[in-house]
Amino acid sequence: MNNHTPPQPDDTTIAVLILDRDEAGLRALLEVHGPRVKGWLNQRFAELLGPDEIDAVLNVAAFNAWRRIVQFDDARGSLGGWFLRIAHNAAVDCLRQPGQQRLDTVEDPTEYADPWSEAEDFSDDPELQRLTEAVNDIIDKELPPRQREVMLADLAADGHADSERLAARLGITVAAVHTARSKAHKRIREELAKRGLAPARKE
Secondary structure, eight states, X not given: OOOOOOOOXXXXXXXXXXXXXXXXXXXXXXXXXXHXXXXXXXXXXXXXXXXXXXXXXXXXXXXXXXXXXXXXXXXXXXXXXXXXXXXXXXXXXXXXXXXXXXXXXXXXXXXXXXXXXXXXXXXXXXXXXHHHHHHHHHHHHTSOHHHHHHHHHHHHTTSOOOHHHXXXXXXXXXXXXXXXHHHHHHHHHHHHHHTTSSOOOOO
């Protein structure tokens, strides 16, 4: 009997899977980097957030990583460090919710250093607007109608539109939605690479 445990996917594989909107990539992100990120959150925010809130923060961070994956640049830091920074921001956002006064118990929660990567928070990247404009232009001009509809639905959902509802609205199968989404992301990735805004997928 072969009890050999398959190796964990590397960061490039995980990032490409998420970029292709393959949920296996999200599972891999949580399996590979989730335990360390959760441990760091527990250490940093143990006196401010309860266990259920830490779990919720990790889930929000995973969702944000899913929808922002195009911003990840491995030349600027590891995927794990990038994910940790997103989780840190999600924790701070949780503490800033209406009715929460717990931020007063820390001097400056937005200045926590990333303890195991030099990855940055890309939410204020000066190139982000250019990237967003390029993606919108590609969706508008380069994608065929079905792929465009799926991408616009995803944008409207600020992430990943419900495939079953989208299929019903477009009069196609759920499988066709997934296929259109995958092809659209591949085309967007290729067009961004042509414009010098994102690396082409490594085969």
